[in-house]
Amino acid sequence: MVELASGEGVASLRAELSAILGDGGLLERPDFETRSCDPFRHVPILSPFIARPSDAHQLSAVIEAAAAHDFCIVTHGGRTGVAGGAFTRPDSIVVSLERMNRIEEICEVDQLAVVQAGVPIQALHEAAEARGLFYPVDLGAKGSATLGGTISTNAGGNHVVRWGMTRQNLLGVEGVLADGTIVSSLNRLVKNNTGYDLKQLFTGTEGTIGIVTKAVVKLVAMPTTQSVALVAVDGMSKVLSLLNLARAMPTLSAFEVMWRDYYDLMAASNSGRRPLEPGHSYYVLVESMGNDQEADEAAFERFVHQATQQDLVVDGVVASSEKQRRDLWHVREGSEIIVREFGKIVSFDISAELGSIEQVVEEAYAALRQRFPQVRGTTFGHLGDNNIHLGIGIGEETVERTAEIEEIVFDVLARHHGAITAEHGIGTLKRQFLRKYLSEGEMAAMRRMRDAFDPDRRLNPDVML
Amino acid sequence: MVELASGEGVASLRAELSAILGDGGLLERPDFETRSCDPFRHVPILSPFIARPSDAHQLSAVIEAAAAHDFCIVTHGGRTGVAGGAFTRPDSIVVSLERMNRIEEICEVDQLAVVQAGVPIQALHEAAEARGLFYPVDLGAKGSATLGGTISTNAGGNHVVRWGMTRQNLLGVEGVLADGTIVSSLNRLVKNNTGYDLKQLFTGTEGTIGIVTKAVVKLVAMPTTQSVALVAVDGMSKVLSLLNLARAMPTLSAFEVMWRDYYDLMAASNSGRRPLEPGHSYYVLVESMGNDQEADEAAFERFVHQATQQDLVVDGVVASSEKQRRDLWHVREGSEIIVREFGKIVSFDISAELGSIEQVVEEAYAALRQRFPQVRGTTFGHLGDNNIHLGIGIGEETVERTAEIEEIVFDVLARHHGAITAEHGIGTLKRQFLRKYLSEGEMAAMRRMRDAFDPDRRLNPDVML
Numbered sequence: 034m035v036e037l038a039s040g041e042g043v044a045s046l047r048a049e050l051s052a053i054l055g056d057g058g059l060l061e062r063p064d065f066e067t068r069s070c071d072p073f074r075h076v077p078i079l080s081p082f083i084a085r086p087s088d089a090h091q092l093s094a095v096i097e098a099a100a101a102h103d104f105c106i107v108t109h110g111g112r113t114g115v116a117g118g119a120f121t122r123p124d125s126i127v128v129s130l131e132r133m134n135r136i137e138e139i140c141e142v143d144q145l146a147v148v149q150a151g152v153p154i155q156a157l158h159e160a161a162e163a164r165g166l167f168y169p170v171d172l173g174a175k176g177s178a179t180l181g182g183t184i185s186t187n188a189g190g191n192h193v194v195r196w197g198m199t200r201q202n203l204l205g206v207e208g209v210l211a212d213g214t215i216v217s218s219l220n221r222l223v224k225n226n227t228g229y230d231l232k233q234l235f236t237g238t239e240g241t242i243g244i245v246t247k248a249v250v251k252l253v254a255m256p257t258t259q260s261v262a263l264v265a266v267d268g269m270s271k272v273l274s275l276l277n278l279a280r281a282m283p284t285l286s287a288f289e290v291m292w293r294d295y296y297d298l299m300a301a302s303n304s305g306r307r308p309l310e311p312g313h314s315y316y317v318l319v320e321s322m323g324n325d326q327e328a329d330e331a332a333f334e335r336f337v338h339q340a341t342q343q344d345l346v347v348d349g350v351v352a353s354s355e356k357q358r359r360d361l362w363h364v365r366e367g368s369e370i371i372v373r374e375f376g377k378i379v380s381f382d383i384s385a386e387l388g389s390i391e392q393v394v395e396e397a398y399a400a401l402r403q404r405f406p407q408v409r410g411t412t413f414g415h416l417g418d419n420n421i422h423l424g425i426g427i428g429e430e431t432v433e434r435t436a437e438i439e440e441i442v443f444d445v446l447a448r449h450h451g452a453i454t455a456e457h458g459i460g461t462l463k464r465q466f467l468r469k470y471l472s473e474g475e476m477a478a479m480r481r482m483r484d485a486f487d488p489d490r491r492l493n494p495d496v497m498l
Numbered sequence: 499m500v501e502l503a504s505g506e507g508v509a510s511l512r513a514e515l516s517a518i519l520g521d522g523g524l525l526e527r528p529d530f531e532t533r534s535c536d537p538f539r540h541v542p543i544l545s546p547f548i549a550r551p552s553d554a555h556q557l558s559a560v561i562e563a564a565a566a567h568d569f570c571i572v573t574h575g576g577r578t579g580v581a582g583g584a585f586t587r588p589d590s591i592v593v594s595l596e597r598m599n600r601i602e603e604i605c606e607v608d609q610l611a612v613v614q615a616g617v618p619i620q621a622l623h624e625a626a627e628a629r630g631l632f633y634p635v636d637l638g639a640k641g642s643a644t645l646g647g648t649i650s651t652n653a654g655g656n657h658v659v660r661w662g663m664t665r666q667n668l669l670g671v672e673g674v675l676a677d678g679t680i681v682s683s684l685n686r687l688v689k690n691n692t693g694y695d696l697k698q699l700f701t702g703t704e705g706t707i708g709i710v711t712k713a714v715v716k717l718v719a720m721p722t723t724q725s726v727a728l729v730a731v732d733g734m735s736k737v738l739s740l741l742n743l744a745r746a747m748p749t750l751s752a753f754e755v756m757w758r759d760y761y762d763l764m765a766a767s768n769s770g771r772r773p774l775e776p777g778h779s780y781y782v783l784v785e786s787m788g789n790d791q792e793a794d795e796a797a798f799e800r801f802v803h804q805a806t807q808q809d810l811v812v813d814g815v816v817a818s819s820e821k822q823r824r825d826l827w828h829v830r831e832g833s834e835i836i837v838r839e840f841g842k843i844v845s846f847d848i849s850a851e852l853g854s855i856e857q858v859v860e861e862a863y864a865a866l867r868q869r870f871p872q873v874r875g876t877t878f879g880h881l882g883d884n885n886i887h888l889g890i891g892i893g894e895e896t897v898e899r900t901a902e903i904e905e906i907v908f909d910v911l912a913r914h915h916g917a918i919t920a921e922h923g924i925g926t927l928k929r930q931f932l933r934k935y936l937s938e939g940e941m942a943a944m945r946r947m948r949d950a951f952d953p954d955r956r957l958n959p960d961v962m963l
Contacts, residue, residue, distance in 0.1 A: 142738060142853040143884075189689050198689065201666060210946075216939040222849040223883040224654050224663065224920035226702055228936055228963065229944045233698040237691055254745060273607060280719060281789040283748035324746040328797045332790055384687040388607040418688040419608075455689035471693055474681040479694045481675075485950030498693065 043081055046102040050084055050126070053094040058085050058132070065127075070112060070119040072174065080107065083127040089246040092128065093213040096244075096491065099126050100213075105494045108240040110182025111153060113174035115380070116460025118186065118239055118496050125494075130181050133246060136160045144252045145204060145221055150181025150245045157250075166252040169196035173366070181245040187237030189456030194417035195286040195322070196253070198456070199236065205249035206232040210242070211487035219249050234486070239458055240493040242486045256286075256322035260333035261358040264340065264349035265313035269391035272315050275345045276387070276417060282332050284323035285417075289365050291316040292394065292412035298374060299367045306364045309348050317416075318365050368424075371411050375426035379438045384419040385451035394421065397445045401425065404441060405434075420455040436465075443470060461495045468498075508546055511567040515549055515591070518559040523550050523597070535577060535584040537639065545572065548592040554711040557593065558678040561709075561956065564591050565677075570959045573705040575647025576618060578639035580845070581925025583651065583704055583961050590959075595646050598711060601625045609717045610669060610686055615646025615710045622715075631717040634661035638831070646710040652702030654921030659882035660751040660787070661718070663921070664701065670714035671697040675707070676952035686714050699951070704923055705958040707951045721751075721787035725798035726823040729805065729814035730778035734856035736810045737780050741852070741882060743805055744784050747797050750882070752785035754830050757859065757877035763839060764832045771829045774813050782881075783830050833889075836876050840891035844903045849884040850916035859886065862910045866890065869906060870899075885920040901930075908935060926960045933963075 050059050060083035068083075070076040086092040099106055107121045109129040121127060130151035138147040141164055148157055154175035157168050170183060172190035182188075184206065188199045196202060205220030218231040234242045266272050272290060279285050291299075293314050300311035309316065319336070323329035333351075340346050352358040371378060385393040394412055401408045405427040414421035425431075425438055443453050443466060453470050454463055468476060479498050515524050525548035533548075535541040551557040564571055570587075574594040577584045586592060595616035603612040606629055613622055619633070619640035626633050635648060637655035647653075649671065653664045661667060670685030683696040699707045731737050737755060744750050756764075758779050765776035774781065784801070788794035798816075805811050817823040836843060850858040859877055866873045870892040879886035890896075890903055908918050908931060918935050919928055933941060944963050 140851075140853070143851050187691055187695070189691075193689060197666070200695070201662070210943065214939055214942050216943045217937050218940050218943075220917075221851055221915065222917055222920070224658060224849050224880070224885045225917040226652055226654075226919050226921055226923045227917045228924060228932055228940065229947060230652070230665070230698070230702050231940055231943050233695070234943065234947070237695050254742070277719070283788060323748055325797055325800070328793050328800070331796075332793045335790070335793070384689050386605075386608050386686055388605065415689070420689045450686065452685075452687055452690040452692045454691050455687070456691055458691045459693060467693055472682050474679055475683050475693065475696055477679050478675065478681045478683075478696050478699065481950055482694060482699070482947075485946055 042102055046098060046104065047082065049098045050082060050095060053091055053098060054084060054086060058087065058091070059083070060085065068112070070121060071117065072113045072115065076120060078127060079121045079123045080125045080127045083109070083129050085129050085132045087132045089207055089209050089215045092209045092244060092246060093215055095126070095128060096209060096211065097213045100489070100491055105490065106492050108185070108244050108493060110151070110179035111174065111177035113178045114182065114186060114458065114460060116454070116458045117462035118458060118460035118493070120461050120495065122495065128244060130179060130246070139164050139166065139252070141166065143221060145249055146252055147219065147247065147249050148180050149247050150179060152180050154178050154180060154183060161252050162255055165255050167255040168202070168250060168252055170199050170202055180248055180250070184236055184245050184248055185238065185240045186458045189415070189418065189420065191289070191415065192286050193415060194288055202251050203232055203236060203248060204251055206235045206245055207247040208235045208243040208245045211489070211491040216243065219247065221249050239460065239496050241483055241497050244492065254324055256324060258323045258326050258329040259358060260321045260330060261352040261361050262319050262337055262349060263308055263361045263364065264317050264319070264346040265309050266315045266317055266345060267313055267347055269315065271345045272317060272416065273387055274343070275317060275340055278339055278343070278345070279319050279336060282321050282336055284321040284329050284332065285319070286322040287318065287320035288415070288417040289318040290414050290416040291365065295411040295413045298411055299364050299370060302367070302370045304367070304370060305360070306367055306370070308350050308361060308364060313347060318361060365413065371424050375409060375424065377431040378424040378426045379431060379435050381423040381425065381442055382455050382457040383421055383423070383442070383446055383451055383453060384455040385421065385446065385449055386419060387416070389449045390416070390421060393445060393449050393451055397423065397442045400441045400445055401438065404437070418455070439466070459497045464495070464497060507567055511563060511569065512547065514563040515547060515560060518556055518563060519549060519551060523552065523556070524548070525550065533577070535586060536582065537578045537580065541585060543592060544586045544588045545590045545592045548594050550594050550597045552597045554672055554674050554680045557674045557709060557711060558680055560591070560593060561674060561676065562678045565954070565956055570955065571957050573650070573709050573958060575616070575644035576639065576642035578643045579647065579651060579923065579925060581919070581923045582927040583923060583925035583958070585926050585960065587960065593709060595644060595711070604629050604631065604717070606631065608686060611715050611717055612684065612712065613645050613715060614712050615644060617645050619643050619645060619648060626717050627720055630720050632720040633667070633715060633717055635664050635667055645713055645715070649701055649710050649713055650703065650705045651923045654880070654883065654885065656754070656880065657751050658880060659753050667716050668697055668701060668713060669716055671700045671710055672712040673700045673708040673710045676954070676956040681708065684712065684714050704925065704961050706948055706962050709957065719789055721789060723788045723791050723794040724823060725786045725795060726817040726826050727784050727802055727814055728773055728826045728829065729782050729784070729811040730774050731780045731782055731810060732778055732812055734780065737782060737881065738852055739808070740782060740805055740810045743801060743808070743810070747786050747801055749786040749788035749794055749797065750784070751787040752783065753880070753882040754783040755879050755881040756781040756830065760876040760878045763876055764829050764835060767832070767835045769832070769835060770825070771832055771835070773815050773826060773829060778812060783826060830878065836889050840874060840889065842896040843889040843891045844896060844900050846888040846890065846907055847920050847922040848886055848888070848907070848911055848916055848918060849920040850886065850911065850914055851884060852881070854914045855879070855881070855886060858910060858914050858916055862888065862907045865906045865910055866903065869902070883920070904931070924962045929960070929962060
């Protein structure tokens with residue numbers, strides 16, 4: 034039974050919010066009974082209201098009204114985050130940016146887009162593509178994940194090795210601070226050192242400093258060539274040499290490594306994911322994207338040739354059609370196989386230096402095996418970005434022993450100066466670990482910053498720190 | 499006559515600083531009489547002391563001692579900044595990072611370097627190159643400019659079109675806040691969303707939030723190929739088409755545009771800077787750097803060929819030797835010719851959108867001519883980054899009428915949403931313009947941030963805002 038806020042205060046808040054937001058701006062129970070705060074299971078919204086401002090001014094007024102009634106704000110983008118950043122509480126108002134869903138401008142000369150925070154990444158992709166342009170941040174959840182959400186979580190994805198995280202693809206931001214101040218910093222210039230770079234306040238801070246309402250993002254020319262190969266490699270040192278070789282291609286757009294535990298599961302799944310024989314220690318998907326067919330294909334061929342000559346690969350296949358390219362990517366995107374095989378898993382999104390990745394993974398499994406002899410795992414990573422995803426299952430108890438499983442892996446990581454989250458963020462679910470794995474000075478600086486902008490913890494109070 | 503702080507307070511501060519810094523750590527008059535706070539003219543240091551800490555702990559103690567004696571801190575890197583960021587006052591202690599000049603580590607596997615703040619960029623380049631690696635931030639002042647200084651000013655340079663500003667080449671930072679807190683956030687991972695990205699506090703904030711003591715920077719494989727062409731182009735729309743064509747080369751590393759007023763001056767200088775006939779409206783230096791000789795040269799040839807076929811260029815020359823490449827760059831790096839010809843100039847470092855650059859430049863000269871019929875100018879820019887440098891002379895009165903000249907140009911820029919500084923920063927000299935050209939919300943957010951970290955204005959009090 035969920036305890037909900039009620040009474041006179043709520044009635045007057047409702048009236049104020051309605052007046053601010055106008056027709057269709059305010060949702061109330063049971064309008065949002067079926068909405069979940071989590072992409073994988075139903076986590077109900079405990080707030081009495083979802084406020085859907087149509088611009089920064091409305092949002093500013095909503096924040097002030099919430100404060101006057103001692104409600105806090107929880108921000109909702111596409112609710113695809115896996116760190117519990119969208120989880121609510123009864124004394125919160127949800128602010129959803131879903132009505133701010135307009136792509137205001139796509140500029141071909143300056144290769145940029147001005148986009149409202151509620152626009153899904155996929156919609157941005159499509160609008161850019163129609164003009165021969167490309168927004169390089171690409172992630173599995175792009176159909177629902179919004180630009181605002183990906184800014185506030187600094188989302189990564191598959192192309193980070195080439196174009197960087199969301200932070201690197203942003204030019205300017207408009208957002209609203211916890212006291213209702215509208216910060217319009219819609220920079221459109223590559224080089225601009227006029228004052229502090231205010232978009233950083235909103236990027237990767239998970240809505241704890243301010244709420245993004247609009248952004249200017251960089252676009253690039255839509256790549257017209259794509260080459261994809263899948264190769265089998267015996268040994269991590271050869272994987273790293275292969276990465277160096279691949280990096281000589283300035284068009285390198287993905288370098289995805291699957292450990293044997295991952296690939297063998299795919300190959301055995303009868304889902305057509307078996308382009309190479311299983312049993313090798315690593316499988317690497319290499320992708321190049323560019324705009325010069327002749328040059329890009331020649332460079333990719335040379336890469337494959339050199340990799341073979343230098344004895345870095347034991348087996349391999351190069352896609353020669355769009356269908357084959359999709360099929361090779363299909364091997365890497367097999368999360369439904371893992372879910373089918375393992376049932377429940379604890380999913381990790383960690384980073385480690387290339388020089389210690391092999392050791393981190395080995396030590397993590399050794400430590401897990403010691404505590405849970407029945408442990409099973411699948412391992413893959415965006416290796417060029419230091420990012421590894423582990424899926425760990427220990428059977429029936431997997432869910433209730435999540436914290437224990439996490440602590441084992443995080444302790445291994447800490448010894449190797451790794452990161453407990455690479456791209457998924459802290460949210461509400463990793464918050465307990467932050468203090469343990471960051472230094473005192475880092476925690477102090479973060480607290481100072483949050484206290485300066487949101488002394489009353491009005492915005493996403495249970496998120497981050 | 500400079501008024502210097504003196505008396506008992508200073509004597510006790512001297513004793514404290516000496517104890518903190520040890521042998522050789524403290525400089526006093528007349529040790530630094532010949533040092534200047536400006537790279538182009540002698541601006542004396544008004545502080546009684548230069549504190550030269552050898553690590554973050556010493557720096558932290560220095561800041562605390564300064565605060566106890568009500569002195570502020572002015573930070574000195576290589577003192578190559580042109581915005582007066584290193585200017586001192588009598589109640590300041592200069593903190594120079596010059597004894598923190600060690601490259602602690604260069605990691606070939608993870609392609610990164612751990613570098614103390616006082617290391618000059620050139621020293622970092624040389625150390626990286628010895629391992630086959632490259633630090634992509636490259637600027638004219640690299641012999642003196644330090645890593646710490648370039649981080650705190652978010653320095654740009656010639657290769658921004660390819661590798662971005664300093665901000666994009668940073669992984670982690672160690673720094674000290676105004677209250678002495680040491681923030682060690684020496685991240686070494688490409689993807690790391692564990693908490694706020696604290697290096698942003700130190701990057702481009704010109705030493706007003708904290709002082710950088712050490713950093714982790716990204717390196718890339720040392721480019722082994724370089725292609726350079728200089729072409730003459732009639733009309734800005736063709737320049738922009740050429741830029742789009744050049745961007746299809748993922749190896750594009752510079753796209754430098756010289757206006758006719760700049761090129762004709764070079765061509766007439768008898769300094770061997772006349773590879774093409776003068777008189778065309780624009781001259782563009784295009785550079786590509788890569789690691790695949792065959793592919794890179796073929797792509798560059800194709801670029802030149804297409805530019806000619808599409809009738810984008812009226813004249814051009816492609817360098818065929820290292821000497822010719824240097825000679826072509828020599829045309830673009832002719833600031834001594836401008837100084838010889840113009841005597842004093844007001845130098846601008848502005849940004850504008852590609853779509854309005856031509857208009858901004860034309861309107862700026864028209865407005866200047868209206869007020870100063872005798873005005874002369876030279877114009878060039880890192881066009882791919884929106885960045886234009888104007889050098890403006892009006893004869894004898896150039897220096898005393900600087901503010902007037904700046905206001906005329908900045909007002910034109912404001913109408914076109916340009917930036918009053920692209921890469922040089924605000925420092926003490928552009929500070930008066932900040933309030934005028936930023937929005938209220940931006941100023942409020944900046945003040946909030948500075949007040950949170952340095953409520954007593956201990957660090958670089960006259961800088962930025």
